[in-house]
Amino acid sequence: MEKTENGNMDNADKALLVLGCPQVPIQTTAVLYIAGRLKKAGIKTVIAGTPAARLLIKYGDIDGHYIDEIKDLDVIIDAVAEKKESYPRCFVFIHNDAGVSYAATMNSLLDGVVYPVIFGSDAEKMAEMIDFDCEKIMAVAAHNPKPLISAINRVLKWDA
Amino acid sequence: MGCLDKLPYEIILRHTSFAECREYLKKNFRELYTVAPGYKIFDVHIIGVPPISLAIEGNTIIFPFTKPCHGTFLVSVEDEEEATRIRKENYKK
Numbered sequence: 420m421e422k423t424e425n426g427n428m429d430n431a432d433k434a435l436l437v438l439g440c441p442q443v444p445i446q447t448t449a450v451l452y453i454a455g456r457l458k459k460a461g462i463k464t465v466i467a468g469t470p471a472a473r474l475l476i477k478y479g480d481i482d483g484h485y486i487d488e489i490k491d492l493d494v495i496i497d498a499v500a501e502k503k504e505s506y507p508r509c510f511v512f513i514h515n516d517a518g519v520s521y522a523a524t525m526n527s528l529l530d531g532v533v534y535p536v537i538f539g540s541d542a543e544k545m546a547e548m549i550d551f552d553c554e555k556i557m558a559v560a561a562h563n564p565k566p567l568i569s570a571i572n573r574v575l576k577w578d579a
Numbered sequence: 580m581g582c583l584d585k586l587p588y589e590i591i592l593r594h595t596s597f598a599e600c601r602e603y604l605k606k607n608f609r610e611l612y613t614v615a616p617g618y619k620i621f622d623v624h625i626i627g628v629p630p631i632s633l634a635i636e637g638n639t640i641i642f643p644f645t646k647p648c649h650g651t652f653l654v655s656v657e658d659e660e661e662a663t664r665i666r667k668e669n670y671k672k
Contacts, residue, residue: 439647442648469647492647496624497624499617500619515650516596516597516651517646517647517648517650517651520597520627521645523628528616548628
């Protein structure tokens with residue numbers, strides 16, 4: 420893993436995956452799936468999430484096959500808002516209004532591309548609330564990840 | 580986003596949305612400001628869908644606050660120094 424002088428990875432080939440409350444079961448699967456696709460494409464992965472979301476990822480990827488760094492959501496927001504960190508691509512996982520807020524914030528703060536990944540029973544309603552220019556990844560799904568995986572595959576073309 | 584628990588806050592609206600916050604502020608307060616996502620109030624970067632509205636009444640700041648698991652709240656915090664700073668940094672709507 421490449422490190423800069425201050426110990427952080429070089430941001431050029433990094434992706435940020437922003438996780439909210441892991442209330443909907445398919446979130447963790449979708450995160451690991453996208454992270455796996457990113458890693459195959461040579462892109463390093465950074466998770467920003469709530470404590471529970473981070474633990475689900477940490478123990479789901481105990482040897483770090485898919486995730487390079489796991490960080491606190493508030494810490495990442497502070498770093499991005501203060502321009503201490505930047506990411507050329509960012510996936511925001513959304514199943515509630517708070518997720519929409521985080522996606523809009525990331526779109527406003529980052530110069531890179533933001534992909535909203537929208538799921539859960541209210542996915543269509545959440546998707547309608549996203550009014551910035553972006554490519555939405557969306558499926559009305561909560562337990563069975565297949566519809567969301569199919570939606571991810573339609574958008575992510577840069578597989579290795 | 581920093582922890583709201585560190586601030587002496589009062590909750591005005593619970594489990595609301597940014598659109599509802601905007602409407603509530605517009606209807607109930609006269610001194611309104613618009614800030615960008617990431618704008619810092621106290622030690623908190625504001626999360627939200629732009630344009631993010633906030634209000635000041637006297638020395639009390641009324642602003643939306645998002646928690647990932649609990650959604651958006653409209654809260655108020657009284658602080659003269661912070662109210663003065665926000666007034667200086669932003670144009671009133």
